[in-house]
Amino acid sequence: MKRIAAFLLLSFGLAAVFVARAALSITGAGATFPYPMYSKWFAEYHKKDANIEFNYQSIGSGGGIKQVTEGTVDFGATDGPMNDDQLKAFQDKHGFPVLHFPTVLGADVLTYNIPGITGELNFTPEAIAGIFLGKITKWNDPAIAGANKGVNLPANDIYVVHRSDGSGTTYIWTDYLSKISDEWKSKVGKNTSVNWPVGLGGKGNEGVSGLVKQTPNAVGYVELIYAVQNKMPYGAVKNSSGAFIKADLASVTAAAAGAAKNMPDDFRVSITDAPGKTAYPIASFTWLLIPSKFSDASKRDAIKGFVKWMLADGQNFTEALSYAKLPKEVVAKEEKALNSIQ
Amino acid sequence: MSTASTTLPSAGPAAGSRSFFSRLREGDEIARLITFLFAASVVFITILLVFELWQGSVLPRHKFGFAFFRTSVWDPVFEQFGALPFIYGTVVTSAVALLIAVPLGIGAAIFLAELAPARVSDTLEFFIDLLAAVPSVIYGLLGLFIVVPLMREYIQPALKNTLGFLPFFKGPAYGLGFLTAGIVLAIMVIPYIISVSREVLLSVPRDQREAALALGSTRWESTWKIVVPFARTGIMGSIFLALARALGETMAVSMVIGNAPVISASLFSPGDSIASTIANQFSEATGELYTQSLIELGLVLFLLTFLLNGLARILILVTSQRGSGMGNA
Numbered sequence: 001m002k003r004i005a006a007f008l009l010l011s012f013g014l015a016a017v018f019v020a021r022a023a024l025s026i027t028g029a030g031a032t033f034p035y036p037m038y039s040k041w042f043a044e045y046h047k048k049d050a051n052i053e054f055n056y057q058s059i060g061s062g063g064g065i066k067q068v069t070e071g072t073v074d075f076g077a078t079d080g081p082m083n084d085d086q087l088k089a090f091q092d093k094h095g096f097p098v099l100h101f102p103t104v105l106g107a108d109v110l111t112y113n114i115p116g117i118t119g120e121l122n123f124t125p126e127a128i129a130g131i132f133l134g135k136i137t138k139w140n141d142p143a144i145a146g147a148n149k150g151v152n153l154p155a156n157d158i159y160v161v162h163r164s165d166g167s168g169t170t171y172i173w174t175d176y177l178s179k180i181s182d183e184w185k186s187k188v189g190k191n192t193s194v195n196w197p198v199g200l201g202g203k204g205n206e207g208v209s210g211l212v213k214q215t216p217n218a219v220g221y222v223e224l225i226y227a228v229q230n231k232m233p234y235g236a237v238k239n240s241s242g243a244f245i246k247a248d249l250a251s252v253t254a255a256a257a258g259a260a261k262n263m264p265d266d267f268r269v270s271i272t273d274a275p276g277k278t279a280y281p282i283a284s285f286t287w288l289l290i291p292s293k294f295s296d297a298s299k300r301d302a303i304k305g306f307v308k309w310m311l312a313d314g315q316n317f318t319e320a321l322s323y324a325k326l327p328k329e330v331v332a333k334e335e336k337a338l339n340s341i342q
Numbered sequence: 343m344s345t346a347s348t349t350l351p352s353a354g355p356a357a358g359s360r361s362f363f364s365r366l367r368e369g370d371e372i373a374r375l376i377t378f379l380f381a382a383s384v385v386f387i388t389i390l391l392v393f394e395l396w397q398g399s400v401l402p403r404h405k406f407g408f409a410f411f412r413t414s415v416w417d418p419v420f421e422q423f424g425a426l427p428f429i430y431g432t433v434v435t436s437a438v439a440l441l442i443a444v445p446l447g448i449g450a451a452i453f454l455a456e457l458a459p460a461r462v463s464d465t466l467e468f469f470i471d472l473l474a475a476v477p478s479v480i481y482g483l484l485g486l487f488i489v490v491p492l493m494r495e496y497i498q499p500a501l502k503n504t505l506g507f508l509p510f511f512k513g514p515a516y517g518l519g520f521l522t523a524g525i526v527l528a529i530m531v532i533p534y535i536i537s538v539s540r541e542v543l544l545s546v547p548r549d550q551r552e553a554a555l556a557l558g559s560t561r562w563e564s565t566w567k568i569v570v571p572f573a574r575t576g577i578m579g580s581i582f583l584a585l586a587r588a589l590g591e592t593m594a595v596s597m598v599i600g601n602a603p604v605i606s607a608s609l610f611s612p613g614d615s616i617a618s619t620i621a622n623q624f625s626e627a628t629g630e631l632y633t634q635s636l637i638e639l640g641l642v643l644f645l646l647t648f649l650l651n652g653l654a655r656i657l658i659l660v661t662s663q664r665g666s667g668m669g670n671a
Contacts (some may be wrong), residue, residue, distance in 0.1 A: 081629075193622070201601025203596045
């Protein structure tokens with residue numbers, strides 16, 4: 001017993017020494033979707049510069065926006081860009097704006113479980129909107145069957161599954177639906193959680209995929225990374241050029257490149273339904289939220305140094321973790337914006 | 343149980359003549375003061391909790407008023423918030439859970455305390471304590487991957503075929519919903535009921551049993567008519583504990599209830615509960631009205647717990663006219 005206590009004391013002591021040794025600790029909070037990427041980056045950057053330690057809490061995008069506005073963290077992170085009211089709240093509180101920096105890309109895919117169907121299905125925007133509005137209720141509805149010639153779709157009821165927890169995944173999904181369906185836009189809208197017209201809610205990607213896998217005739221949306229890692233079947237989606245595109249790292253980066261031409265200076269852009277022949281239409285950036293002014297010069301330099309590294313060498317780590325890279329145009333633009341941080 | 347003292351430094355019965363300082367030196371007063379502070383902190387925390395929830399939900403309380411309790415639209419985009427489906431879901435799932443868990447739990451406790459050999463009883467008690475310590479997310483995953491398919495494939499169709507004429511067993515069998523959530527909750531709270539009830543039953547004085555047996559009652563008669571009524575208050579305590587756990591459970595419920603704000607008499611229908619909604623939506627909620635409405639949901643849950651506990655206590659007062667000797671267990 002005594003020995004255990006002594007060991008614990010020693011390890012606490014050692015931990016304290018190590019914590020004290022990191023000269024600069026930078027705290028951040030926010031989005032959960034890019035968390036695996038961020039923790040990899042922070043670990044790699046710490047190897048590069050042992051004096052700087054990042055401490056990131058993946059508490060959710062809403063929390064990230066709140067905390068960076070309150071000033072309780074050095075930077076925030078979000079899957080959906082801050083809206084004008086939130087930007088104004090930050091400006092009013094601090095006297096200077098907060099900046100968005102895209103870091104990586106994510107995408108949502110439509111996964112399904114139809115007995116007897118093993119092949120890959122094609123979905124038109126009309127079919128997706130119809131299913132999630134509760135207007136298309138059978139798998140053999142012409143809106144689905146029309147895009148899947150030669151596939152023998154059953155006349156079974158469709159079980160819709162959506163996320164029950166607020167999440168960036170849902171934000172991307174509803175952002176896409178709002179763009180392709182006026183009815184969705186006026187009746188449901190886009191947010192991290194919405195008032196769903198139909199369906200069951202599963203908690204997290206694992207909840208949705210669990211329900212889809214075990215419920216015959218179910219359909220639901222999950223993050224691309226989650227679907228890839230768990231080898232789930234997912235459908236191709238018709239993009240704005242009329243091509244059916246399957247989500248993968250290349251088609252997601254293509255969506256970002258398509259949108260990059262019209263990238264606003266504050267980077268708050270939605271790339272769902274993006275132009276481009278090879279662009280996958282249900283994709284999004286995820287952003288770091290960095291105040292444009294720091295009172296602590298060493299923190300400012302550390303964060304700027306990290307973002308600079310993340311945009312260059314850091315991007316090489318993305319694909320191993322199944323995140324899509326930023327297109328070159330966006331990187332160049334971000335490097336410019338980075339200089340404006342004081 | 344000692345009578346409540348009105349002033350803090352009041353003396354115990356034997357301390358009348360000694361001065362306050364001598365009592366202080368002997369430690370009695372220090373112990374009294376410290377334990378008083380500990381006890382008072384419970385009240386303080388409760389008050390603080392209500393105060394914070396009240397303060398944190400100013401906007402929706404002003405905007406929706408009592409409509410918050412009566413309406414059933416929960417729309418974060420258009421900022422319309424009504425809590426009725428969540429209140430309904432919380433009450434229904436907890437009721438189903440207790441309906442299943444109370445007879446099972448008390449039955450098992452009676453067996454363990456009265457009928458089983460001591461060695462069997464102690465071994466099983468070990469497993470029950472182990473069950474009580476399993477994190478709720480494990481129960482949730484167990485529910486999602488084992489209970490839900492069982493419900494969908496076997497139990498719900500069977501219920502539909504036999505009791506389908508009742509309004510409780512209608513509609514499509516998703517596998518998820520009020521009934522499944524209630525069953526998973528029941529599995530979670532049974533260990534509490536067994537563990538506490540067993541302890542209470544074991545602490546019933548031996549002479550109560552002996553007297554009953556001496557008067558010619560059978561083993562079961564002495565158990566059911568003497569020992570169980572004697573321990574009733576304590577058993578009720580275990581049910582309170584189970585109810586509190588069921589009302590406030592988040593993860594496990596969230597995984598299996600279907601998370602759709604629906605009010606339906608059918609137990610097959612997906613629904614949602616207060617705790618599950620808060621846990622689901624709070625971290626990503628943006629906008630003051632939205633977050634404050636979630637905080638008001640917390641306040642509603644608190645009031646609901648308070649109300650149901652109060653009702654249960656009144657029920658005990660009314661029913662415990664006869665017999666019952668055990669104090670608070």
